[in-house]
Amino acid sequence: MRENARVTAVLGPTxxxxxxxxxxxxxxxxxxxxxxxxxxxxxxxxxxxxxARGPSVVALVTGEERIVxxxxxxxxxxxxxxxxxxxxxxxxIDEIQLCADPDRGHVFTDRxxxxxxxxxxxxxxxxxxxPAIAALVPGCQxxxxxxxxxxSWAGSKKISRMPTRSAxxxxxxxxxxxxxxLIRRTKGGCAVVMGALSPRTRNAQVEMYxxxxxxxxxxxxxxxxxxNLDISHVAFSATAKYDGHRMRALYPWELAxxxxxxxxHTSPGTxxxxxxxxxxxxxxxxxxxxxxxxxxxKLSWRNTRLEFGTVPRLLQSLEKHTDNEWLSRARDADDxxxxxxxxxxxxxxxxxxxxxxxxxxxxxxxxxxxxxxxSTEHAGLLGRIFDFxxxxxxxxxxxxxxxxxxxxxxEGDIDTISRRLAFVRTWTYVSxxxxxxxxxxxxxxxxxxxxxxxxxxxxxxxxxxxVDRRTSVLMRRLKQKESLVAEVNDKGEVTVEGEFVGRLxxxxxxxxxxxxxxxxxxxxxxxxxxxxxxxxxxxxxxxxAPDTEFDYTEQGGLMWGTTAVGKLVKGPDxxxxxxxxxxxxxxxxxxxxxxxRRLQHFIDRKVTALFEPLNTLKNxxxxxxxxxxxxxxxxxxxxxxxxxxxAEEVKQLDQEARSVLRKHGVRFGxxxxxxxxxxxxxxTRLRLVLWSLWEGLSEFPESPPPGLVTIPSVEGIPxxxxxxxxxxxxxxxxxxxxxxxxxxxxxxxxxxxxxxEATADMLSITGLTLEQFADLMGGLGYRGxxxxxAKVRAEAAAPVAAAEGEAVAEATxxxxxxxxxxxxxxxxxxxxxxxxxxxxxTFVWAPRPRGDRAPxxxxxPRRDGGExxxxxxxxxxPRRDGxxxAGDKPAxxxxxxxxGERSERRDGEGRGDRKGGKPNFKGGDRKGGKFDxxxxxxxxxxESRPPRExxxxxxxxxxxxxxxxxKS
Numbered sequence: 029m030r031e032n033a034r035v036t037a038v039l040g041p042t043x044x045x046x047x048x049x050x051x052x053x054x055x056x057x058x059x060x061x062x063x064x065x066x067x068x069x070x071x072x073x074x075x076x077x078x079x080a081r082g083p084s085v086v087a088l089v090t091g092e093e094r095i096v097x098x099x100x101x102x103x104x105x106x107x108x109x110x111x112x113x114x115x116x117x118x119x120x121i122d123e124i125q126l127c128a129d130p131d132r133g134h135v136f137t138d139r140x141x142x143x144x145x146x147x148x149x150x151x152x153x154x155x156x157x158x159p160a161i162a163a164l165v166p167g168c169q170x171x172x173x174x175x176x177x178x179x180s181w182a183g184s185k186k187i188s189r190m191p192t193r194s195a196x197x198x199x200x201x202x203x204x205x206x207x208x209x210l211i212r213r214t215k216g217g218c219a220v221v222m223g224a225l226s227p228r229t230r231n232a233q234v235e236m237y238x239x240x241x242x243x244x245x246x247x248x249x250x251x252x253x254x255x256n257l258d259i260s261h262v263a264f265s266a267t268a269k270y271d272g273h274r275m276r277a278l279y280p281w282e283l284a285x286x287x288x289x290x291x292x293h294t295s296p297g298t299x300x301x302x303x304x305x306x307x308x309x310x311x312x313x314x315x316x317x318x319x320x321x322x323x324x325x326k327l328s329w330r331n332t333r334l335e336f337g338t339v340p341r342l343l344q345s346l347e348k349h350t351d352n353e354w355l356s357r358a359r360d361a362d363d364x365x366x367x368x369x370x371x372x373x374x375x376x377x378x379x380x381x382x383x384x385x386x387x388x389x390x391x392x393x394x395x396x397x398x399x400x401x402x403s404t405e406h407a408g409l410l411g412r413i414f415d416f417x418x419x420x421x422x423x424x425x426x427x428x429x430x431x432x433x434x435x436x437x438x439e440g441d442i443d444t445i446s447r448r449l450a451f452v453r454t455w456t457y458v459s460x461x462x463x464x465x466x467x468x469x470x471x472x473x474x475x476x477x478x479x480x481x482x483x484x485x486x487x488x489x490x491x492x493x494x495v496d497r498r499t500s501v502l503m504r505r506l507k508q509k510e511s512l513v514a515e516v517n518d519k520g521e522v523t524v525e526g527e528f529v530g531r532l533x534x535x536x537x538x539x540x541x542x543x544x545x546x547x548x549x550x551x552x553x554x555x556x557x558x559x560x561x562x563x564x565x566x567x568x569x570x571x572x573a574p575d576t577e578f579d580y581t582e583q584g585g586l587m588w589g590t591t592a593v594g595k596l597v598k599g600p601d602x603x604x605x606x607x608x609x610x611x612x613x614x615x616x617x618x619x620x621x622x623x624x625r626r627l628q629h630f631i632d633r634k635v636t637a638l639f640e641p642l643n644t645l646k647n648x649x650x651x652x653x654x655x656x657x658x659x660x661x662x663x664x665x666x667x668x669x670x671x672x673x674x675a676e677e678v679k680q681l682d683q684e685a686r687s688v689l690r691k692h693g694v695r696f697g698x699x700x701x702x703x704x705x706x707x708x709x710x711x712t713r714l715r716l717v718l719w720s721l722w723e724g725l726s727e728f729p730e731s732p733p734p735g736l737v738t739i740p741s742v743e744g745i746p747x748x749x750x751x752x753x754x755x756x757x758x759x760x761x762x763x764x765x766x767x768x769x770x771x772x773x774x775x776x777x778x779x780x781x782x783x784x785e786a787t788a789d790m791l792s793i794t795g796l797t798l799e800q801f802a803d804l805m806g807g808l809g810y811r812g813x814x815x816x817x818a819k820v821r822a823e824a825a826a827p828v829a830a831a832e833g834e835a836v837a838e839a840t841x842x843x844x845x846x847x848x849x850x851x852x853x854x855x856x857x858x859x860x861x862x863x864x865x866x867x868x869x870t871f872v873w874a875p876r877p878r879g880d881r882a883p884x885x886x887x888x889p890r891r892d893g894g895e896x897x898x899x900x901x902x903x904x905x906p907r908r909d910g911x912x913x914a915g916d917k918p919a920x921x922x923x924x925x926x927x928g929e930r931s932e933r934r935d936g937e938g939r940g941d942r943k944g945g946k947p948n949f950k951g952g953d954r955k956g957g958k959f960d961x962x963x964x965x966x967x968x969x970x971e972s973r974p975p976r977e978x979x980x981x982x983x984x985x986x987x988x989x990x991x992x993x994x995k996s
Contacts, residue, residue: 034148035168037124039155041319042288043297044173046152047073047256050120053150054102055080057117063107063139065123065132065253067092071227072256074104091396092456092479093227094472108135112143119145123253124153125281125324127160131272133328134358140164142332156281159323163354177291181313182261182298184305188214192243193260195251196302197286199269205442207265207302208246208494217242217495223250226449228483233490242495252286262290262299267306283308284316329355334390336383339371342390362406366393369407376411379418389414391461398453413458422466423458431455436478438485442493445486452479514558522555529555534593535563535570535611535623556614563615567622578630582730584717586627594627602666602722603635603642635718638711641703642667645692655685662694666715667706668751668765671699697769698776699756707754707766709734719752729753737795738763738804758807761800767793780810780873802869811874819866 038046051073054060064070067090074088074095087100089109103111107121121143127136140151141164151161151168161168187196187210196211196218198204204220211218219237221230237245238258245257249269264286268277283299291297299316301307308316315321331348335341346364349357360368367390370376380386392414397406416423432455435448456479458464459471514524520532529551530539537559539552570588579587586594592610599606607627611620636643645651646663658677662669671678678696681689686696693703706715713731720728729749732739738761741750747757755762763771771793778784786801794801802812 033144033146035144035151035165036149036171037151037153037157037161037165037168038171038173039153039158040173041154041175041179042252042285043175043177043179043291043293045176046173047122049173050122050150050152051076053148054118054120057145057147059101059114059116060118060120060145061103061105061110061112061114061116062120063105063110063122063143065107065126066223066250067106068223068225068227068230068250069122069253070104070106071231077102077104092453092460093476094460107139108132110139110143112139115146117146118148118150119143120150120152122152124151124161125157126153127157127327128324130328130359131361134330134361137327137329137355138332140327154281154285154321155319156321156324160325160327160354164327164352175288175319177294178296179288179291179317180296180298181308181317182300184301184303184307185263186303187211187263190215190244190263190302191261193258194243194263195245195247195257195259195261195289196263196265197247197249197251198265199249201443201446203265204246204248211244211246212494212496215244217491218244218246220490220494221245221247221251223248224446224450225486226453226479226483228480229449229487229490232483232487236491236495246494249282249286251289252282256292257289258292259290260295260297262287262297263302264300264305265302266304267301267308280312280315281321283312284319284321287316325354326356327354328358330358330361336386336390339367339377339380339386339389342386343367343371362397362403363390363394365403366397366407366410369404370411370414373411376414379414385418388417392417395454395457398450398457399447400450409454413464417464423464425466425471428455428459428465428471432474432478436481438481442486442489445482445489449479449482449486452482514554516558516562522558524551524554524558532559532562532566534588534591535566535609535615535619537612537614556612559614560616563612563619567615567619571622571626573626575630575633578627580631580634580714580717582713582717583728584721586631593623596631596717596721598721598724602718603639603663605631605635605718605721607631634714638714639667639706641693641705645689645694645703648692651688653685654681655688658685658689659692662701662703666719666752667703667711668715668754669701670751670756671697671701674701695769697765698772699768700751700765702754702765704766707764712752712754716749716752736764737767737793738800758805759803760807761796761804763794763804778871780871783813783870783872785868785870798867798869802871805869805871809874810871812869812871815868815870816865817868819864 038049040046050062054062055077062073064073070088070090071093074086078086081102084097085099085101087097087103088095089103089105089111091106091109103114103116105111107126112119121136121139124136124140127133127140129136140161143149151157151165155172158170162170185191187207190196190211196207198207201222201224204222208218208220219233219242221233225233234257236242245251245259251257264278264283267283268275287297287299289297290299329350329352331345331350333345335345343364346367347357370389370393376389380389392410395410395413397403399406413423416427432452435451437448438445440448452475455471456475459468459475462468465471513526514522514529516522516532521528522530522532522537528540530537532538537552537555539548539555570593573588577589580596581587584596585592586596586607594607594609596605597608607624609620609624609627611623642663645659648659651659654677658674658681661674661677678701690696693705695702695704705711709731716729716731729745729752731753732755739755741757741760741762750757750762751765754765756765756768758768771790774787774790774793786798786805791798791801794804796804802814805812
């Protein structure tokens with residue numbers, strides 16, 4: 029340093045142009061050196077100077093890069109790597125306030141005290157360093173530079189409401205990734221910048237932000253160190269960070285350093301916090317806006333006059349303290365920690381026999397712990413490298429090749445590739461040291477190539493994960509053009525500027541965008557410009573489409589092929605539903621009206637076709653009086669009426685009224701009055717939809733699969749739902765009402781008081797097993813008594829000798845019922861096949877207890893029409909669940925007798941005897957397939973009463989025969 033050399037401190041807040049001023053000053057000299065705090069920033073300044081002076085005179089020296097042309101005049105370096113003994117005309121140290129940093133501060137303090145240019149020395153940084161520089165650098169001149177733009181507090185904003193050109197700052201990798209993921213979902217994407225990124229990855233991410241592909245940047249506090257970006261707003265996601273030793277609140281000057289990145293050149297900037305961080309105190313906000321902070325009182329310092337005689341002497345010199353009131357000994361850095369660990373390793377200490385070996389060991393210990401795994405593992409790696417190099421050796425090429433091959437892979441996620449990048453930085457650093465590897469040029473190129481490949485892969489993963497590429501491209505084009513070119517293909521896919529933005533489903537545009545609301549609105553407007561003619565053409569095609577292309581869902585949706593185009597809504601009555609079309613407002617009222625009319629035509633024709641019997645019944649003007657009233661009841665029930673609910677109305681219908689209704693297809697069943705044509709699957713499906721609409725249900729019951737005679741009776745489902753579906757619940761299952769009537773016809777022929785067994789026809793009608801059929805009968809009001817009996821094989825039933833047959837008969841007669849099968853086996857042992865046991869059920873009518881009897885008018889249907897049989901006085905079948913079969917009393921009058929009046933079957937012989945149409949039930953109980961021969965003396969006889977005169981149906985064949993008989 030010459031006597032007339034100047035030392036100048038250019039101090040001020042961010043965005044004062046300090047770095048730009050320093051570069052201009054350096055280029056005004058013949059030679060110069062500039063030290064920068066980050067490798068990323070060093071690369072940025074290097075590119076700027078190369079652009080101004082050319083690559084042949086500009087050198088780049090960092091821990092992992094070394095580009096030194098032969099005629100290098102300007103050296104761009106990281107502060108740790110800058111040469112201090114080349115005699116440059118000017119020396120520049122940027123971010124000099126880092127002298128106070130507890131980890132790296134000792135390096136900046138050393139440059140402040142010892143680095144000087146021959147003609148000029150510049151210190152760039154915060155105004156908080158003014159007192160310290162004035163005390164430690166006598167004769168230093170100070171230049172204050174005001175901020176070029178205004179910086180103001182903007183408060184707290186949710187990330188989803190963050191303005192464009194914003195940088196959100198996180199203080200951990202997980203925090204940065206979480207914020208970036210949220211921005212991708214809500215804003216379309218963001219760039220990611222972290223100090224651990226390689227320059228190549230960082231530059232690619234910054235370029236994506238700078239050229240407008242994305243409008244958001246998520247970064248660590250690395251952006252506070254001189255990265256010049258087009259940022260309008262800086263938001264802190266937290267106001268505390270882990271500094272490597274503890275969690276602590278950020279100092280106001282640290283917050284100001286980061287917040288100052290907002291507002292470039294003369295453009296104003298703002299700073300604030302996200303919704304996850306607490307707002308800053310008023311005094312801190314004021315300090316940042318006014319750039320007024322407490323001055324730095326202590327600088328981090330470490331002795332640079334090292335002694336290399338022995339390792340203990342080296343450690344002693346490194347741990348030396350200072351008496352200077354402005355300086356404070358720095359905490360042990362990674363290099364001292366590694367030296368202390370290796371000094372306890374016998375193999376290493378045996379090799380350190382000279383000051384040169386001590387210096388070599390110290391140089392190796394200064395390899396940064398890029399991997400950050402553990403101090404012990406890092407020291408182990410350094411020991412291995414020392415073992416290779418000691419004694420003038422070099423690191424074997426095979427070992428370098430193996431370690432590089434292990435990490436030279438681009439597959440994996442972001443974290444995996446980031447770890448590989450951290451690992452390769454170690455080998456990049458090693459290859460930059462002179463004499464450590466055999467072929468320095470080869471390994472520098474090789475490690476650089478691996479780093480570039482991993483950097484490109486990391487950039488691709490970051491972009492893939494945190495950027496919606498389509499949205500970012502569209503937004504950049506949107507900023508460049510007044511209008512966007514939109515198209516729609518024959519598949520309904522809508523593109524804007526060739527990028528897919530959504531799909532036209534029916535007459536609604538479903539946008540596929542993850543951008544901001546403003547961006548989505550712009551894209552939607554551009555898409556609708558292309559869709560206007562498509563809406564018109566599609567509505568014409570829709571209106572002329574046949575009904576076969578339309579359908580309705582069981583939840584009331586209206587479909588055009590596989591696309592939903594509308595839904596059914598409640599109309600003036602249940603059989604006149606209305607439609608609501610799904611048409612975007614932008615399609616126009618004409619298109620909406622056309623779609624609505626076509627859907628209304630479809631559903632009107634569908635209801636008319638499927639409910640034709642019901643409509644015919646409703647519009648028959650010949651129906652009068654009670655018949656017309658009952659027809660309206662059927663229409664209200666959509667073709668199905670449980671008989672117990674209309675017992676009084678049925679009772680009042682005369683034969684003529686019933687005859688007229690039967691001509692319309694109405695069937696008066698024992699359990700249900702219904703129109704058989706409306707039990708088909710299609711009318712049933714529509715009936716459930718229309719009834720659900722009319723009742724205002726939020727979820728419609730679905731129709732059972734077609735062809736099933738019985739379906740499970742699910743608990744919690746109302747019985748009315750089963751009725752509308754064409755079923756009646758009975759026990760654990762529900763049976764289709766038309767098949768139930770067929771079953772009732774078979775049951776009517778059985779003696780329900782004496783008991784009967786299920787026939788093959790009954791099981792065939794229901795399609796149930798015997799156990800299931802017994803449960804079904806229980807639901808219909810019958811009690812099933814389970815029993816077992818002998819089942820003789822066919823060959824055992826063949827004729828045998830008379831004597832043997834008598835023996836078998838005697839054995840069977842003498843044995844109790846439950847022992848009969850065993851007796852048969854004993855009597856026929858060796859001569860006939862053994863018998864098998866079969867299960868059977870005896871069903872008897874189980875009337876309700878007296879207190880539970882229903883009113884006479886509510887005891888339900890008996891048989892078709894409920895009227896008595898012409899030409900016979902036989903016993904009737906059961907009328908409804910829980911009611912006994914009636915005798916031959918006219919319909920609607922006779923119910924089951926009380927419990928005290930009916931025959932009780934006991935352990936006595938008896939059988940039902942029918943004479944002259946009178947039922948004669950005698951008590952008896954089956955055992956072993958027979959009555960036991962005993963008679964209950966207390967049993968009563970039941971006799972049918974004389975039939976009541978009833979008006980005959982004039983169209984009945986019996987009435988015609990009676991008239992002919994009277995004439996004769």
